[in-house]
Amino acid sequence: IRLRALASQRKLKFPVISVNDAHMKYLFDNRYGTGQSTFDGWMTATNLLVAGKKLVVAGYGWCGRGIAMRAKGLGANVIVTEVDPIRAIEAVMDGFEVKPMAQAAREADIIITATGCRDVVREEHLRNIKDGCVLGNSGHFDNEISKRALEELGGKPVRVREFVDEYRFPDGRRIYLLCEGRLMNLGAGQGHPVEIMDMSFSIQALSLQYLSENYEKMLPSVYNVPKEIDNEVARLKLKAMGIKIDRLTREQKLYLSGWEGGT
Numbered sequence: 001i002r003l004r005a006l007a008s009q010r011k012l013k014f015p016v017i018s019v020n021d022a023h024m025k026y027l028f029d030n031r032y033g034t035g036q037s038t039f040d041g042w043m044t045a046t047n048l049l050v051a052g053k054k055l056v057v058a059g060y061g062w063c064g065r066g067i068a069m070r071a072k073g074l075g076a077n078v079i080v081t082e083v084d085p086i087r088a089i090e091a092v093m094d095g096f097e098v099k100p101m102a103q104a105a106r107e108a109d110i111i112i113t114a115t116g117c118r119d120v121v122r123e124e125h126l127r128n129i130k131d132g133c134v135l136g137n138s139g140h141f142d143n144e145i146s147k148r149a150l151e152e153l154g155g156k157p158v159r160v161r162e163f164v165d166e167y168r169f170p171d172g173r174r175i176y177l178l179c180e181g182r183l184m185n186l187g188a189g190q191g192h193p194v195e196i197m198d199m200s201f202s203i204q205a206l207s208l209q210y211l212s213e214n215y216e217k218m219l220p221s222v223y224n225v226p227k228e229i230d231n232e233v234a235r236l237k238l239k240a241m242g243i244k245i246d247r248l249t250r251e252q253k254l255y256l257s258g259w260e261g262g263t
Contacts, residue, residue: 015218022225033192035066041189045163051075059115114139142181
């Protein structure tokens with residue numbers, strides 16, 4: 001986002017490839033990697049049960065989808081909050097409740113943010129948040145959950161476990177923040193499994209190679225990962241997994257590229 005903003009203002013000084021937008025990155029790293037490592041961090045930090053809890057996932061991008069999917073598998077009653085109407089409909093049709101954060105916070109046992117934006121959980125939500133709610137972030141910097149608002153309402157936190165800070169509100173409610181609001185899957189967890197990161201690192205390495213070989217022909221802008229790199233990493237991953245797939249025949253390729261065969 002920041003690099004594209006720089007490019008739009010003509011302040012970017014060199015070409016950049018957006019590896020985070022590669023299919024072989026976000027479909028796997030963001031969804032399966034973040035989904036699993038978030039709960040690795042949760043178990044390490046809290047040692048609390050997920051089953052039967054009302055767990056709110058803020059954001060239904062690829063990270064949020066992964067978290068919601070894993071939470072559901074662990075037996076949580078998942079609620080999704082969103083600002084994007086299309087993603088909200090996706091969440092509903094994936095079987096999740098969708099509510100505004102102001103409503104969801106009143107009933108949440110757990111809130112995990114995964115939006116890439118700031119102040120997703122802020123003062124207006126914290127004033128009505130359920131007693132004992134545990135807050136964690138798996139999406140962005142330590143500003144998705146407003147620590148300023150937490151301190152204004154609950155004072156300085158008390159460290160109750162290695163990765164858990166308690167804020168006690170004047171009315172007696174206790175709210176818990178994991179990893180000081182930083183990425184809980186890295187701060188308390190071990191991060192993504194190696195079977196996920198090999199794909200992301202491959203995208204990065206091949207994109208760097210592409211830049212080194214083509215930078216003289218590229219403008220100072222943000223480029224998508226070339227499709228051939230995405231596909232090559234997918235082919236290599238399948239080969240490493242011992243999986244073979246079909247290939248289009250010559251006739252099928254002609255059918256898909258022409259107009260004569262149908263609508």
